[in-house]
Amino acid sequence: MSINLIKAIPGTEITDEEIFVNRRAFIKSMGVGVGIVSSLSPFKSLFASDKEPKLLESTPLKLIENYNNYYEFSFKKEDVNTLAQSLRIDPWSVEISGEVEKPTVFHLEDLLKRFPAQERLYRFRCVEGWSMVVPWQGFPLADLLQAVKPLSTAHFVRLVSTSQPEAMPNLSKNAMLQWPYEEGLRMDEAMHPLTLLASGMYGKSLAKQNGAPLRLVVPWKYGFKSIKAIVKIELLKRAPLTTWNRFAPNEYGFYANVNPAVPHPRWSQNSERLLSNELWTPRRTTELFNGYAEQVAHLYSAMDLRHFF
């Protein structure tokens, strides 16, 4: 099976944060420069900088760190940053068990040493209708699963978040969802090279509110599949029940693939709003599998995605 991966970006090519912050001025100067060089079509080139760039432009780190769905701490996205700082993430270990030959408890440091971080610039689409572009650092979940040798009976993966009621107000209140947070993937989804275990973002360690120290990133699915602060990974024969699926099965399916043709029961998923603190940010039309159809569509070719949403 050959899969076209979005080319991994080496660490040396990551945009310097300072340049990133000043990128608008940079892009504008590029636009003007190009305009002067290509004198054959000066007008076209001058306006080129106003069009949507072909390359993904990362969402500003400040926005990503201050707009978080992390219901363990708060239902208000803006409050999570402050509250999440009381999370204990050192020391940290991840237990891998179930249908595997070698059940193991990995200490985080060993895990990060053994599987060096790769850079992945992914679109991230929330089921609520907003999206962002995030430069993650991490390693494929497949690498870790292969290391513990899955048995042929392993058909699904269950992932569990940390449970720290003393740090997580909604856990101690037993609020709304059933805690700890749990998510699941089918084995082929888990083994897909796009599926990442992220430990960093923007060239730094993950912020606590973004899922430190280790979180899942499945870029073709709605954000709630990308479980944060993972402590346990279990390989199973049968599909696990997941937190949101348990809470509202008619609204949050097990697959949760980004799909503009399948609306949420209460709102459309046809378009999305890119995070930006500028009012004049045009909406973009949501793409099937969040734009990763070429890489993942074959996983679902035999399924009715209206039923298995």
Next chain:
Amino acid sequence: MKLSTQQLKTYSIGLCLVPLLGIVFDILTNNLGANAMQALHIRLGDWALRFLCITLLISPLQSMTKWRGMADFRQLFGLFSFFYAFLHVLAYLLLDFQGQWSLIYIDILESSYLWFGLITFVILLLLAISSPNAAKKRLGVKWKKLHRFIYLAAATAVLHFLWQLKGNMAEPLFYMLIIGLLLLFRVVNYYKNRKFSKLMLPIGRKKVIDE
């Protein structure tokens, strides 16, 4: 210092515009957060709903304080509810979707929470149009019937709020409680008056509920 009704009305209009000034200030200073457009929708929608609650509060207040002449203010607050709802809709069409009608069409069709918002807006629009005294005179008895639709508008406004949330319902439930209490007051009043009129007994000074 005693203020005349006219002065009081002028000050009220000024006060009702303060939320708008706050929003404009936050837009100009880029202070609407990571999802600026959503923040704008929420701020405008919240104020439309708050003014709707204030409008519904006038009648109970009037019958409790027996202070006449509050109907003017009911009209004023009602119009401001429409004003903020209008800006809310305008922001959705022209800023959020930037007039991309094909996207707007799909969004409305597929989002049931928007239907409640649409019903609310149409009602508020009709009430605003028929708000001037001339229209009131022309519509006669029908005017009263038409303006009772404000109760439906209040209900659909809260549903519109509640229906688009993922889980946490505290805020819309709070508004639901407020509106529920305001409606309950009217129901109780209605039955109280009916009972008295049935008994045909003198009940002292008759309360006129200006509905």
